[in-house]
Amino acid sequence: MTVYTIGFTQKTAERFFELLREHQIQMLVDIRLNNKSQLAGFTKGEDLRYFLKEICGCGYAHCEEFAPTKQILDDYKKKQSGWEDYVSRYLPLMEQRGAAERFLKRFAGYERVCLLCSEPTPERCHRRLLAELIRERAPETEIKHL
DSSP states (O other): OEEEEEEOTTOOHHHHHHHHHHTTOSEEEEOOSOSOOGGGGGGOHHHHHHHIIIIIOOEEEEOGGGSOOHHHHHHHHTTSSOHHHHHHHHHHHHHHHTHHHHHHHHTTTOSEEEEEESOSSSTTSHHHHHHHHHHHHSTTOEEEEO
16 A cells, blocks of 8 residues: 655645546545634535545545544644654554554555645644554555655
8 A cells, every 4th residue: 555645735726636636546534633624725524525536536534533632733733832742642642543553444445545634745744644653554555745
């Protein structure tokens, strides 16, 4: 399996869907805590499900169990904690939830799965952390950031 990651911020809808189509993504896994925000634009919940099916022939799953808690996210966004603190809280939460194992079991039938979040780059985003956790459990997993 190849796990791709993508953030929608600083991407036009055209670029976003072209990337998914170009890489033949079969399933997009939305790992945002909130997928209904007005800031989400073309990646808003049910709209995104429709766009993915029609434009890319791709499936969609919103999986909040792979998102940080509201407290972890708020502390980081409000600069009450730094990136290292975020990581030290997010990774144990994912371990506690059995996130990698759940992901691998649920999406086992797919060759190309993409994790979605809002951050423009993966460096300081939980989608990268989750992808790396998945690869730890399944070393044959390839990671590609779009």
